[in-house]
Amino acid sequence: MKSMDNGGLVFDGGGLNVTEGAKRAAGALIGNLRAYESSRLSNVIEEAHHTAGDYTAVNAIMRARNVDVFYGDNHAIKSVNLDVGANEVISLIGPSGCGKSTFIRCLNRMNDTIESARVEGEIVLDGENIYSREADVVLLRARVGMVFQKPNPFPKSVYDNVAYGPRIHGLAPDRQALDQIVQSSLERAGLWAEVKDRLHYPGTGLSGGQQQRLCIARAIAVGPEVILMDEPCSALDPIATAHIEDLIDELKKNFAIVIVTHSMQQARRVSQRTAYFHLGRLIEVGATSQVFSEPRRKLTEDYITGRFG
């Protein structure tokens, strides 16, 4: 305590001894330094603000423009622009907490279920803003399906799991049509052979990989145009993962797919375009081969070479 008081006194004395001129010179120097520093900083920010690479897609099915998402005061997504092209797989990568899930959940308005979440900007599907007042969430979600990180089949039979969506949307006029939808969805999800004899057993009794494919079949059954997948393989073993990756390859013939993944290899294997998120911003987007071989941004390079994240 005592020595601190002394220090204060000495400082005061020193201040009194400095001449006016020297004081002014020092002030100017500091000012210059500050200006330099801030202009450099704003350059960095400027650069970070705009996304490197082309965020548009040739035949885009969904377009996100200036999307911001807030969780209360937490600004989780910062003016992101991104297109989802038809018949392509686009993967979203980035360190944990950068907003991949938040962004993907904007695309079918699943963020509506979170009380504190607020979405700004526009996301257009077929020329209509899905966040406009007239937009119908039920129809939107039928067109933009979703598969979750953890397989979440309903505690119902395999059949009822797949039939759930078609029943709700009245897609099948009779039992036969429904059977047809269930079978073709399971076939397309590569699960039919394994479950055709146990259609009326609980879906929760399948293995993890089978459950995830059941969830994909369930999403397909409604006839969506886009399928969102948030880390669909993170709860699965390598064999089940390979199964799902093959399936994604197959599915892109009919659907646009947005997949969030923490695995670079997976992004490389399954996607045609890759978008790299960092702290809520879309840093870079481009063809997968380009992003992984010659990233435009230092941040991207650091991430894909495994320097952080």
Add this chain to the structure above:
Amino acid sequence: MPPYTALIILLALTVLGYWLGRRRPAAFGRKYHSLPGYYGSYVAIWCVFPALALYCLWQLVEPGFIRSQVLATLPAELLELPEAELGLIYNDIRNLVEGNIVSGAPGEEIIAAASRYTALQRMSNLGIALAVLVAGLASSGWALRRVKPTLRARNKVERTLRMLLMAASTVAIFTTIGIFLSVLFEAIQFFQLVSPLEFLFGLSWSPQTAIRPDQVGSSGAFGAVPLFTGTLLISGLALLVAVPVGLLSAIYLSEYANARIRAIAKPMLEVLAGIPTVVYGYFAALTVGPLLRQFGEAFGLGVSSESALGAGLVMGIMIIPFVSSLSDDVINAVPQDLRDGSLALGATQSETIRQVLIPAALPGIVGGILLAASRAIGETMIVVMAAGLAANLTANPLEAVTTVTVQMVTLLIGDQEFDSAKTLAAFALGLLLFVTTLALNVVALRVVRRYREQYE
């Protein structure tokens, strides 16, 4: 030294033992098997349990011991009296000691016996106090010496804890068995007077039995069917109120209400379960009953002022929390994943609730309803006050009915001889009720258990 002083000292010893046991491992200065706290608990356990066991044992033995000692000093001619009179004399001795009223003037030998009694008791108290302390000291000293790095104190303490928990849970089990047996024995006596068939299937209930054979209207009829239909009618009405209201409010609270409303509304609903049933009874008898009658009159219906309907409605309100609270819990326990999965397929919130949440939570909901039902069946006060005492065999909710529990109360009120069919009938009813609600509870628990297995 009164025994409880010894117990307090024992407690202090226990704390000391814990402390010593805990310090002990530090003295070894090398790796010991368990954390120090376990050695402390180990010594404390050895300090307290043997001494306590000794104390309890003595408490059991002491009265008989003192009695035999005191009676042995009585003159021989008194000892030749029959056992019952000897008991009376012994009572006199004890009353004298405790300063209570004694029958007649105490004789010489009684006074002598009383002073002997006092001396014995004083000795016994001192003895047990010393014994407890010595036992505590000895066993904890022994335990303390056994504390070594290799002693697996953790395992031993765990085992003691497990035994303690087991003992705690058996208390409830033995109580249940005890209740069941006591009711069973009385009921068997009843069934020696009245045939079980008549009791179970008889359609008329009028439990007055004659004191003199020539009395009028004294046949006595013990058909329990009207009582059970009354119980069923009122419980059914109650469930008719409680299930929809409870379930819907549970759905609202768990799925639609925001956190603030939930924080206020849920405890408020649960307060309903905390209101004394007498208060509900008043409400049913003084407010709902007359209201129903006026209402009935307006439509030209004869509603008696004591009706099954009034009691059932109010009872239904009382058991709403049983349904709503449990349903709310199970609906909340359905994983968020399932909600998301359903919503992501384009289901609306109400479709999600109807087709995913309710089916997934159904076993739990049913469990809640069954618990509410067993509560309704056992309820007495509301029915006494609002549904009357007339044992009508009817399905008309506008008439007065009576229930099993109400009859049990009326059978046992006042001074009763415990060997007449009338009083014993209460135990037979009790047995039947016990079996019914037990069955309901078992079913409820099973259903709830099945629900639990679903997400594992």
